[in-house]
Amino acid sequence: MVQEAGTPPLETASVPAAGAMDRVDNVLERLWHLLTSMRVAMIIMLLIAVMGVIGSLVIQMPTGVGDDPQARIDWLNGIRPRFSLFAAQTDIMNSLQLFEVFNSFVFRILIALLTVSLIACSLHRIPGLIRTATKPRVDVGAPFFQHAPQHETIVARQTAADAQALVTGVLKRRGYRTLSAEDETIHVYGDRWRWMQFSGLIGHLSLVVIMAGAIIGGVAGYRDQDFSIAEGATRVVGTNEGLSVKLTDFTVTYDQITDSPSDYASSVILMKNGTEIDRHVVRVNDPLRYGDLTFYQASYGSAAQMTIKDAGGKLLTSEGVPFSWQLNDGKRSLGILSVPGTNYTLWVIGTGGNADTRVRPGQVEVQAFNNSGASSNTPIDDKVLDQGKAATVAGMAITFDRESQYTRLTVARDPGVMLVWLGSLLLFVGFALRFMLPHKRVWGRITTRSSGAIVSMATLAQKDAAISTDFEDLVNDIRTALQAPVQA
Amino acid sequence: MEKMSGYAFVAAMLSTGLATIAYLAYAISGLRAARMQTAGMPMNTGTLGFVSGRYTPAIGRYATMLGWLATLALLAGLIFRAIATKHGPFANMYEFSLAFAFGVLVTYMVFERRYHQRILALVALPVAAAMMAYASTIPSTIEPLVPALQNNLLLTVHVAVAIVAYGSFAIAFAASLLYLLQGRWALVAGGMLVLGILGAPTGLLLSGGNITGLLGGLLGGGLLGGLLGYAAHWAGLGKSFEGEASGRWGLPKPQVLDEIGYRAVVVGYPFLTLTIILGAVWADTAWGTYWSWDPKETASLVTWLIYGTYLHARVVRGWRGDRAAWLLVLGFVATLFTYFGNLFFGGLHSYSGLG
Ligand code: HEM
Numbered sequence: 001m002v003q004e005a006g007t008p009p010l011e012t013a014s015v016p017a018a019g020a021m022d023r024v025d026n027v028l029e030r031l032w033h034l035l036t037s038m039r040v041a042m043i044i045m046l047l048i049a050v051m052g053v054i055g056s057l058v059i060q061m062p063t064g065v066g067d068d069p070q071a072r073i074d075w076l077n078g079i080r081p082r083f084s085l086f087a088a089q090t091d092i093m094n095s096l097q098l099f100e101v102f103n104s105f106v107f108r109i110l111i112a113l114l115t116v117s118l119i120a121c122s123l124h125r126i127p128g129l130i131r132t133a134t135k136p137r138v139d140v141g142a143p144f145f146q147h148a149p150q151h152e153t154i155v156a157r158q159t160a161a162d163a164q165a166l167v168t169g170v171l172k173r174r175g176y177r178t179l180s181a182e183d184e185t186i187h188v189y190g191d192r193w194r195w196m197q198f199s200g201l202i203g204h205l206s207l208v209v210i211m212a213g214a215i216i217g218g219v220a221g222y223r224d225q226d227f228s229i230a231e232g233a234t235r236v237v238g239t240n241e242g243l244s245v246k247l248t249d250f251t252v253t254y255d256q257i258t259d260s261p262s263d264y265a266s267s268v269i270l271m272k273n274g275t276e277i278d279r280h281v282v283r284v285n286d287p288l289r290y291g292d293l294t295f296y297q298a299s300y301g302s303a304a305q306m307t308i309k310d311a312g313g314k315l316l317t318s319e320g321v322p323f324s325w326q327l328n329d330g331k332r333s334l335g336i337l338s339v340p341g342t343n344y345t346l347w348v349i350g351t352g353g354n355a356d357t358r359v360r361p362g363q364v365e366v367q368a369f370n371n372s373g374a375s376s377n378t379p380i381d382d383k384v385l386d387q388g389k390a391a392t393v394a395g396m397a398i399t400f401d402r403e404s405q406y407t408r409l410t411v412a413r414d415p416g417v418m419l420v421w422l423g424s425l426l427l428f429v430g431f432a433l434r435f436m437l438p439h440k441r442v443w444g445r446i447t448t449r450s451s452g453a454i455v456s457m458a459t460l461a462q463k464d465a466a467i468s469t470d471f472e473d474l475v476n477d478i479r480t481a482l483q484a485p486v487q488a
Numbered sequence: 489m490e491k492m493s494g495y496a497f498v499a500a501m502l503s504t505g506l507a508t509i510a511y512l513a514y515a516i517s518g519l520r521a522a523r524m525q526t527a528g529m530p531m532n533t534g535t536l537g538f539v540s541g542r543y544t545p546a547i548g549r550y551a552t553m554l555g556w557l558a559t560l561a562l563l564a565g566l567i568f569r570a571i572a573t574k575h576g577p578f579a580n581m582y583e584f585s586l587a588f589a590f591g592v593l594v595t596y597m598v599f600e601r602r603y604h605q606r607i608l609a610l611v612a613l614p615v616a617a618a619m620m621a622y623a624s625t626i627p628s629t630i631e632p633l634v635p636a637l638q639n640n641l642l643l644t645v646h647v648a649v650a651i652v653a654y655g656s657f658a659i660a661f662a663a664s665l666l667y668l669l670q671g672r673w674a675l676v677a678g679g680m681l682v683l684g685i686l687g688a689p690t691g692l693l694l695s696g697g698n699i700t701g702l703l704g705g706l707l708g709g710g711l712l713g714g715l716l717g718y719a720a721h722w723a724g725l726g727k728s729f730e731g732e733a734s735g736r737w738g739l740p741k742p743q744v745l746d747e748i749g750y751r752a753v754v755v756g757y758p759f760l761t762l763t764i765i766l767g768a769v770w771a772d773t774a775w776g777t778y779w780s781w782d783p784k785e786t787a788s789l790v791t792w793l794i795y796g797t798y799l800h801a802r803v804v805r806g807w808r809g810d811r812a813a814w815l816l817v818l819g820f821v822a823t824l825f826t827y828f829g830n831l832f833f834g835g836l837h838s839y840s841g842l843g
Contacts, residue, residue: 042797042801045796046794049790049794049822052787052789055786056783056790063780102781285774287776417772420768421769424765427765428765431757432758
């Protein structure tokens with residue numbers, strides 16, 4: 001009997017107690033059945049969907065936070081008030097990895113299972129697909145023509161051989177390939193789009209390709225989502241390739257009527273070991289590309305333009321410090337600068353607005369930290385600076401020149417992305433072809449009777465309750481052909 | 489142009505409303521005929537199991553005409569608006585809701601042409617009407633595109649492809665509801681449908697026009713209706729109608745509905761796949777990452793997985809029929825969440841001008 005693709009695997013018969021090897025075999029066999037079972041695949045898919053629902057309903061940690069223990073604690077403390085049904089709620093949710101569903105252990109296991117199952121399924125199906133494409137069974141036995149989902153019998157006046165010619169003629173006209181075999185009866189087989197069976201296979205395997213691409217991107221890729229540069233400043237790219245980026249200008253264009261931003265443009269100069277290699281205006285949808293490294297426009301904000309001289313009046317640096325952080329009070333913004341040629345790190349704190357009595361608008365507060373000092377957590381000096389007036393902080397002459405802007409870029413390198421696109425293409429093309437050009441097969445059986453022949457036709461395709469099926473159309477054509485007046 | 493598109497939308501809403509009434513009249517006329525047939529009068533039974541009375545076909549033709557009228561008016565409205573805004577219908581929820589409604593209408597009309605099952609309109613047209621009604625409650629002002637949306641062609645295709653997928657899934661949903669309505673879950677599904685449909689506008693009213701209220705009312709009402717229906721079923725009010733040859737209450741045969749649901753998913757699934765892929769391409773050019781587990785992306789993936797499961801369910805014994813139909817209902821709920829996602833979750837997609 002011809003087995004329909006996708007029918008559930010037969011139950012493994014329980015094997016009587018035997019040697020250890022047999023038991024191993026038995027276990028492996030059961031495992032194989034599980035992995036190639038469509039039921040199991042469906043359950044895995046639905047479980048992943050459930051994880052997806054959880055992940056979109058529960059707030060998720062931003063990328064990178066999970067890897068940094070301190071950032072994780074800060075982040076959890078930040079959301080704690082929202083999850084305070086009972087005291088330990090946040091911590092329990094954290095230990096269940098509910099805030100990082102898509103990095104969680106359970107999610108990874110499910111994805112791994114799905115991948116293995118996809119591969120197993122495909123391997124499992126390949127031999128059968130090749131067989132049906134290259135060596136289809138032409139003689140399927142008489143009972144098939146009574147039990148197939150769709151079957152028809154036509155009584156013909158022609159001889160069996162003539163009827164056969166007419167049947168294959170109709171099949172060929174409808175684009176079928178035909179094969180015949182003959183013993184006391186004539187067996188006819190016709191199929192269409194036999195290679196299209198493989199498009200479903202390609203559709204499934206493309207998912208493995210996409211996941212491979214995602215894994216390669218995750219393991220070998222580089223990503224810095226917080227590459228902030230103030231106007232006039234230069235920042236080293238963290239890939240250790242001697243690359244740095246200087247922001248010459250940042251412009252936000254606002255729509256005149258609605259006042260909403262209509263364009264962000266970061267004019268940057270890309271330098272390698274100090275020499276310029278490229279200039280570009282980075283915009284949303286128009287990143288700067290250098291080799292396989294890409295700089296995308298992410299966001300922007302305000303910055304403090306600072307000039308810092310040492311005690312002898314020598315210029316240490318003059319650059320914009322992006323206010324890319326926020327103090328815990330949630331109001332004052334913070335920029336961090338490590339002063340070149342010294343051991344000092346400066347915290348530049350902006351005003352919290354008109355209500356701020358400590359740092360007024362037009363002022364910044366500067367806290368100096370000594371990186372190598374024993375107590376690098378407490379500032380060694382702390383002053384509030386007026387705009388344009390130099391002040392001495394930790395022995396340096398520091399001026400807050402003016403407020404400026406910074407841009408935040410995302411720097412990314414993803415060696416897996418081509419695989420992802422390739423997989424996506426195969427995924428779409430694979431399944432679309434599978435649905436548009438479905439593999440079709442029909443069988444015919446022609447027996448001689450006293451005054452002519454009996455033609456039986458059958459297919460495995462299900463009857464369609466809503467419209468007439470291809471099989472019905474085909475049989476109609478064959479009937480018409482057989483009933484046409486025989487030429488004299 | 490903006491004015492003209494406004495008029496066209498009003499025309500589309502009116503004709504959708506009228507079409508819905510006409511389809512309802514058609515269904516009632518058919519139902520009456522079915523009653524009379526059971527009472528012993530001779531009636532025309534179509535090959536597909538739909539019984540018709542004397543005026544039924546004429547009412548049906550008028551309904552179809554009104555349906556096409558609504559579709560064309562909405563199309564005209566979308567075109568005028570695209571000319572006025574110089575971009576596809578993706579800049580805000582207003583535009584996208586109308587595009588969604590258009591997707592549902594046009595897929596319904598195409599399926600009606602092919603399968604002649606006008607009863608599906610009773611679910612599909614209210615979905616389209618609800619989308620248009622929702623659109624009419626939100627601001628329709630034309631605003632300049634925020635930078636991330638200035639990638640015109642990619643986004644237009646992304647949205648065009650998405651509405652075909654959503655429209656097909658709405659048809660599959662309609663078919664599965666009518667399927668379940670006839671099975672032993674009839675009372676559950678009926679309760680869900682009735683209370684859900686009643687709950688949605690109630691929620692909308694109570695929340696002062698908030699979409700969360702609408703969905704809350706829909707889900708809450710549906711849940712309550714389902715529970716009541718189940719209680720009724722448990723109390724022995726309903727019996728199993730499975731395996732019967734013709735449809736009940738003048739509805740199409742369950743097998744026909746099962747088949748239509750499948751056809752609709754076969755159309756929608758590749759389109760949803762393409763929507764997700766194009767979304768990833770866009771995210772990659774705009775933000776430098778093709779996938780960021782943004783809630784809207786995640787919801788679309790969940791939807792995709794549910795319909796993928798459905799396609800398998802169709803060939804696995806024990807999952808065909810009832811369970812497959814439930815997957816279609818679930819899939820459509822997920823579709824709605826994908827669509828309204830940014831209103832709930834925020835995230836990268838919260839550009840819509842409402843988030
Ligand atoms: C996310 C994962 C998956 C997706 C999106 C998916 C999608 C699909 C789609 C769209 C079809 C219908 C097209 C066709 O008939 O070829 C299909 C069929 C099929 N899938 Fe999957 N699939 C997935 C995983 C799996 C797995 C893990 C298995 C292995 C158990 C599997 C086994 C099958 C089989 C055997 C068919 C053919 C059914 C038939 O006879 O028509 N699939 N799948």
